[in-house]
Amino acid sequence: MRTELCETLGIEYPIVGFTPSEHVAAAISKAGGLGVLGCVRFNDAEELDAVLDWMDANTGGRPYGVDIVMPAKIPTEGTQVDIEKLIPEEHKAFVERTLRDLGVPELPQNVEERAGVLGWLHSVARSHVEVALKHPIKLIANALGSPPVDVIEQAHSHGVPVAALAGKAEHAARHVANxxxxxxxxxxxAGGHTGEIGSMVLLPEIVDAVEAPVLAAGGIGSGRQAAAALALGASGVWMGSTWLATQEYLETMPSSAAMQSALVDATSSDTVRTRIYTGKPARLLKTKWTAAWEAEDAPKPLPMPLQNILVSHAHNRLHEANDPQLVSMPAGQIIGRIKEIRPVADIMTELVEGYEQALARLDKTRG
Amino acid sequence: MRTELCETLGIEYPIVGFTPSEHVAAAISKAGGLGVLGCVRFNDAEELDAVLDWMDANTGGRPYGVDIVMPAKIPTEGTQVDIEKLIPEEHKAFVERTLRDLGVPELPQNVEERAGVLGWLHSVARSHVEVALKHPIKLIANALGSPPVDVIEQAHSHGVPVAALAGKAEHAARHVANxxxxxxxxxxxAGGHTGEIGSMVLLPEIVDAVEAPVLAAGGIGSGRQAAAALALGASGVWMGSTWLATQEYLETMPSSAAMQSALVDATSSDTVRTRIYTGKPARLLKTKWTAAWEAEDAPKPLPMPLQNILVSHAHNRLHEANDPQLVSMPAGQIIGRIKEIRPVADIMTELVEGYEQALARLDKTRG
Structure with missing residues (x-):
């Protein structure tokens, strides 16, 4: 399982794994893929710096990357206090009422409130780039499409390539032009921010629309799916949800047992594409929390970044509730495949073996 | 490009083409695939009989199949007059107002009103089966999942296998149990009735859930996509939307130039999944008609079969309007690939060549 992407990024398999966990990212890189660490959880650039130091010490010299969340257009920013004034009282009341109705406990005294918002701000994402470029990263990926041109140039001046998510061929072409x-x-x-076009249709459209190599994201969790992606013209795969159900994830986020239990129980029908997480359509695990927002009396989600600010305290409480029915977590339809919590290395081995088996099956179809 | 399905069905390529046009179906069969004629347009079983006579004379002895629309549970039926009483006045008024607002002309005097409803009724679908089994058909496919067990047994007693659509693995398992x-x-x-799970995720789930061979539908329009489907474990592909943009389609439906023009112009973003066509979620070409049903003042679509009865007169008027912006047509996201109106044989050649190219590309990825 090799493509030109393996030479470009210095990896063994063209498998890129996005994860908010440094333990998972390091394990993906050590298993021959490219671990990409999500930075949005770091409100404080120094905290990211320390985690990247850990990555440098724990990836055995294997390449890794980072993922930021930065819109191409620089939005007006205020302080968090300014921004909070923009949130309607009706929305705040709905969130409070819903948490009460669902029986979500108050945050325990010993749990620090995590703001959960700043990573979505442009200035914070820029500080992530600054910090990451001091480390030997091999990729900066942006979850909101193309970053501003000066950020791309900044990365290139450090010899670091930039990847950008696209849900339409025209967006992909614009990113490459940038x-x-x-x-x-x-x-x-796919889990998280996602469009309407299915991978089977989207992938060849984007491959044909740009000269740049394309990574397939959305629905990839097995070697068969990786083979399908490469048949469609992808140079590699980008996987996210699969890594949530790993033993290494618990090392970074020990309080994620409820989330992992929910993933093991979920079928591919148990996700929903909704604006309640960030204000833009994103696919989440279906829980009582997502259902509450679909009720007749629920307000419409606010635009980005207000919606995430609105729900950030609720996310903390839901997380601490430690109940699989009350998880708020981006996840793709591939979670229907998750049957147990495994080490990253086992998943990588299965991906590569499944890929070879798919190719062997295709061999038998030759005319 | 061969699988065991080729032996089972006596075809050269494992490409099954669904179409309401006998000219297209015959051309698919003659080009080495299996043409499957949609029967829902035939209110009169004798009309279907005559068309199948034509198929027998024009397929050069190549195998072909038929597609019916029959729920597994037999619904209560009344006469069309009884059923029409169940349609709220508000809905009728909305349809009339929308047609007026969109400037859709009244039906010309010389155009016969087509009822458009009866093919969805259980009794009519049964008459389709009766008639079809008098012809040398090689497949009966049911667009609404498993037909009733006695219909499956009736087909089997004639040596005809039965195919059923499924949008979830559990449905597929139930169909096979039937x-x-x-x-x-x-x-x-996919175009027409479709669920929420994308092909990349759904296909391997269904392949693993049933022993029966699986055809991949939804997003298949090129050899690359056929290769992806077979990599995911499918035994063949089922294509629908692609055949709407063929020269042969015009031979059956000469007044479809506006629809074909709309398909050529459409991108993969120009479809919408909505209940306005039949009452169940179905993917349609996005036009001014679908937009009107998404407006704030639009009523909720009625359940099957009432919604199709409600809009059948409107469908006739929209069709006769001959305006690409006013088409009402089920179509999948793959229509973004349609750039011109072509003969069926050209599409088949391209599918087979594209398949071989995809396999050659995969060969280069071997470790």
Whole structure:
């Protein structure tokens, strides 16, 4: 399982794994893929710096990357206090009422409130780039499409390529025109921010629309799916949801047992594409929390970044509730495949073996 | 490009083409695939009989099949007059107002009103089966999942296998338990009735859930996509939307130039999944008609079969309006690939060549 992406990024398999966990990212890189650490959880750039130091010490010299969340257009920013004034009282009341109705406990005294918002701000994402470029990263990926051109140039001046997510061929072409080096084609099946076009249709459209190598995202969780992606013209795959169900994830986030239990129980029908997480359509695990927002009396979600600010305290409480029915977590349709919590290395081995088996099956179809 | 399905069905390529046009179906069969004629347009079983006579004379002895629309549970039926009483006045008024607002002309005097409803009724679908089994058909496919067990047994007693659409693995397993021989795995991308799970995720789930061979539907329009489907474990592909943009389609439906023009112009973003066509979620070409049903003042679509009865007169008027912006047509996301109106044989050649190219590309990825 090799493509030109393996030479470009210095990896063994063209498997890129996005994860908010440094333990998972390091394990993906050590198993021959490219671990990409999500930075949005770091409100404080120094905290990210320390975690990247850990990555440098724990990836055995294997390449890794980072993922930021930065819109191409620089939005007006205020302080968090300014921004909070923009949130309607009706929305605040709905969130409070819903938490009460669902029986979500108050945050325990010993749990620190995590703001949960700043990573979505442009200035914070820029500080992530600054910090990451001091480390030997091999990729900066942007979850909101092309970053501003000066950020791309900044990365290139450090010899670091830039990847950008796209849910439409026209967006991919625009990203490449801005200087982006790789496109992550994010199909409808994917967790997190996602568009309407399914991977089967989107991927060849983007491959044909750009010269840049394309990574297939959305619905990829097995070697068969990786083979399908490469048959469609992808140079590699980008996987996210699969890594949530790993033993290494618990090392970074020990309080995620409820989330993992929910993933093991979920079928591919147990996700929903909704604006309640960030204000833009994103696919989440279906829980009582997502259902509450679909009720007749629920308000419409606010635009980005207000919606995430609105729900950030609720996310903390839901997380601490430690109940699989009350998880708020981006996840793709591929979670229907998750049957147990495994080490990253086992998943990587299965991916590569499944890929070879798919190719062997295709061999038998030759005319 | 061969699988065991080729032996089973006596075809050269494992490409099954669904179409309401006998000219297209015959051309698919003659080009080495299996043409499957949609029967829902025939209110009169004798009309279907005559068309199947034509198929027998024009397929050069190549195999072909038929597609019916029959729920597994037999619904209560009344006369059309009884049923029409169940349609609220508000809905009738909305349809009339919308047609007026969109400037859709009244039906010309010389155009016969087509009822458009009866093919959805159980009794009519049964008459389709009766008639079809008098012809040398090689497949009966049911667009609404498993037909009733006695219909499956009736087909089997004539040596004819039965295929059923499924949008979830659990549905596929139920169909096979009923005696269905092939599953058509209908991904979210597909035109017509479709579920929420994308082909990339759905297809391997269904392949693993049933022993029966699986045909991949939803997003398949090129050899690359056929290769992806077979990599995911499918035994063949089921294509629908692609055949709408063929020269042969015009031979059956000469007044479809506006629809074909709309398909050529459409991108993969120009479809919408909505209940306005039949009452169940179905993917349609996005036009001013579908937009009107998404407006704030639009009523909720009625359940099947009432919604199709409600809009059948409107469908006739929209069709006769001959305006690409006013088409009412089920179509999948793959229509973004349609750039011109071509003969069926050209599409088949391209599918087979594209398949071989995809396999050659995969060969280069071997470790």
């Amino acid at each position: 200087g982006v080096d790789f496109i992550v084609a994010q199909g409808h099946e | 005696g269905v021989d092939f599953i058509v795995a209908q991904g979210h991308e």
